[in-house]
Amino acid sequence: MRAVHVVIAPDCFTGTLTATQAAEAMAAGWHDTAPGDALTLLPLSDGGPGFLDVLGRALEGETVALTVSDPVGREVPAAVLVVEHEGGRTAYVESAQAAGLHLLAADERNPALTSTWGVGQLVLAALEEDVDRIVVGLGGSGTNDAGAGLLAALGAGPADVLARGGSALAQAPDDALTGLLAARDRFSGVDLVVATDVDNPLLGFKGASAVFGPQKGASPELAQELEGALGRFTEIVARTLPSPLDLLTGSPRRLEREPGAGAAGGLGYALFLLGGRRVSGVDLVLDAVGFHDVVRESDLVVTGEGTFDWQSLQGKVAAGVAVAALEAGLPSVVLAGQVLVGRRETMGLGISGTYAVAETPEEVDAALLDPVGTLRARAARVARTWSAGR
Template identity: 85%
Template sequence: MHVVIAPDCFTGTLTATQAAEAMAAGWHDTAPGDTLTLLPLSDGGPGFLDVLAHALGGTTVALTVSDPLGREVPAAVLVTGDPGDRTAYVESAQAAGLHLLAADERNPALTSTWGVGQLVRAALTEQPRRIVVGLGGSGTNDGGAGMLAALGAGPAESLARGGSALATAPDDALSGLLAVRGELADVELVIASDVDNPLLGFKGASAVFSPQKGATPEVAQELEAALGRFSEIVARTVPAPTDLLTGAPRRLEREPGAGAAGGLGYALMLLGGHRVSGVQLVLDAVGFHDVISGSDLVVTGEGTFDWQSLSGKVASGVAEAALGAGLPTVVLAGQVLVGRRETMGLGISGAYAVAETPAELEAAMLDPVGTLRARAARVARTWSPAR
């Protein structure tokens, strides 16, 4: 039996590569005769650059940037292609990731995307024709204002003090935005996003994602109002783009994906960026369809398999691609929070949790490799006839 093991990272505990290796070890414990192909994946969040570097090669340019609280952290830009046709890849989580913050530091009212702007600036120095920015796993909710400030769109004291501070930003806070847009005019800016939420509203960045980053209900409301103020400043500064089909003005704050990474998608759209599926971009880069050709089963996974996993994430992207090839997919996750009806609708034949009780969850956090390996071994007993 040929099994392709293609997980995302288990955020906060395992990289995608570590997760794939743990799953493979467990599977081999039960079914040593099976052929296993390891294919770590990403949807644009943590691990995006590692996965692409392994698949595409290229040159990794190391640098130091600011984390969400302004501390220096290591980061990189991946550059592929020849002069005149270069692509620079940026992983926003390297500068704005939730994993960079301790539990008691997680407060999206205060965190900034300034470091993402430093990454984009570093990418520009490589003279690329295209910049691809992976979004996901952020600990910020500032609408990308910090990133814009780092690129020169406005003063840091107005834009880079966190999401809540945008509520008092002056009307001219983005006075340099047009100049930054001009600087990027000849560069294709691609937003590799795992979500399609707008910037504002009940499905927007503040309402849906800020609680996961440490916001209380009161702070989430403050952030919603602050991002509303930010969009007003944008409207005063730059004209709205025109819909090519209807001729009507486009409200970028309502665009799918504008709310990704705490509104970082919105800021990148202001700079001319267009959104693509992050997981599909990665699947294409690693040649997923060729890899699964001739295999019998695909195993994917992530830290928490929940309602967000059902659209735009690695698990759903893998299941859709495998279904198109007539292959079953199973999911191994730290926790499974959706039912069989939802998973079957994606073409997923089974979803298995490493932790099903509080005690098991605590054990999984203390030994993520060992518990994932043990769960994979049990799943192999069900799925592998070679055991």
């Protein structure tokens, strides 16, 4: 039988495997069943953890190492990727290196207190590299401060007011952002790109606090408190920064309502205040790794992530891969640690099948103890269904 050309393009399995490790485990399992198949490994990211690792594999660039603050103020290693391109230089920043939930122990996850100050340090380092474009990947954060910490690091206001976490913003004075205009001017001549995995606004039922606060450790009461604090922050912004005008209608734009303003606990909003524009993180990465060219020569696409749930259907890697595969006329399947959505929800994306590594509590425990081995075994079983060359 003819060998099958399979593109293996997963996101990271958060907390257990990087995207590269997941792709390698899937490939090993596939070869266990169908050693004659041709496999192309394309680890991916949607802007969250692994963003720099994935882009560093695909793009020729220089990695600038530095030390920044994590969400609770500890020093952690981080990097900026600088890439020369026709007409200029681009710096890529992964916000999760400084604000990631994975940096916090379970008892440290408190979005009332965590800060994005370290992300501001990363963006400052990018500015110092004499670039004309900065791309900031957002996702996987453990913060909910509307990017106030980032703005403080850029000189927009005092750190003792803006960099103490989301809840402290409720008591911020009217003059807390006197340096915001000057901070925005630092990006004059720089294309600031905000690569997000979600399109949520900053406030409301679909906002940062309500939707993502709980996974960062917020109780319902704390999520409501944070909603009020971020609302107070937008009031201070309105007193400080003139609203930009919509180019079509000429009416003022409410940046807190813009799609992606709620990404990474509101980091999207802060970057919009600095003149940033939003793009889909997964689409940016797919273009960077040459995904569309590779799938044209392939038969099947296998993607995956730790938990495939309703959020996965909205701007995450699996959804982006499935849509791109559908456009190329290829089937795609999802191999995830857990699958929490049904066939009806995935049909619209063109996904041909979803497969879970773990379906029972015992299997979840086993997967956490041996993530590579259990993912490899599941990939081997999936190959029995999808490989004609076995």
